[in-house]
């Protein structure tokens with residue numbers, strides 16, 4: 001079995017030399033534990049944050065130890081009462097072929113509703129993030145003009161569907177490059193799309209929303225947040241979800257210089273962390289699996305094959321190689 005370890009803390013964009021794949025013997029599960037063969041693992045922007053040695057809402061990765069992250073796999077040995085060999089489970093020990101963990105830290109997934117990998121994407125943490133951010137944090141209501149950055153990513157694609165469900169009149173998305181921007185409209189339910197690489201985002205947003213916006217779902221931060229602040233109408237709301245434009249910066253650029261807009265326009269800016277909203281998980285899975293069934297939401301994924309290429313998947317994610325959820329399919333045998 002193999003596992004991916006962080007061996008050096010990256011400065012700027014991570015490099016292959018910051019990681020090492022280690023071979024090891026899989027331990028036997030102890031009482032209450034299961035052995036899982038990982039089939040899929042999630043690659044997330046937040047993993048870049050955990051490579052820094054700073055306190056956050058999740059502890060940093062430790063050097064010379066396996067990285068962690070969402071994974072789904074098949075139980076191959078069980079000493080846990082309520083899990084059986086063959087069950088598909090969601091858990092936190094990705095970045096390795098086989099995981100040994102307490103049964104209580106694994107959640108059985110229902111593969112009759114959706115393929116197991118969907119529980120890392122639309123039905124999982126990214127999907128719930130979109131739902132929480134727009135429903136609970138920004139409070140999207142009938143008639144809102146909603147702007148979503150990172151629009152072609154795992155959270156962003158679901159966010160468009162959620163915004164429409166909550167009654168948004170117009171949903172605008174921004175993504176990098178003309179191809180992604182085109183797909184936002186053709187395939188993913190966005191009404192208007194911005195290629196943020198084609199010109200200054202503030203000008204593009206004014207062009208896409210001459211009437212202004214009511215809600216901004218921020219995945220990107222930096223210039224995107226600055227532009228949104230200038231376009232928000234009175235009483236506008238911002239869900240601060242992430243700031244991926246800054247994750248590789250050693251010294252993040254100074255924040256928006258136009259925060260006075262929040263005063264003038266009586267805005268609400270509110271950050272959130274999805275794991276504080278686990279109580280909405282079942283509601284979300286019910287809603288989203290209905291949408292997968294009726295075809296109004298698709299489980300869009302970008303798949304990288306094999307643990308040996310998992311660092312490529314991470315670098316790809318940070319560089320925009322994905323549309324929808326970035327996943328690694330693991331082939332341990």
Ligand code: NDP
Nearest residue numbers: 045153154155175176219241242243244245272273274320
């Ligand atoms: P994505 O699937 O959206 O992948 C990341 C995307 O970010 C890339 O595809 C790329 O798309 C874009 N990107 C990279 N660099 C830049 C840049 N400099 N400027 C603009 N876009 C950039 O990831 P997720 O959907 O998993 O996550 C989206 C955001 O949500 C992240 O900020 C993440 O940290 C945050 N998040 C927050 C959570 C919370 O609880 N608050 C939970 C989950 C995610 P492109 O080609 O368009 O540039």
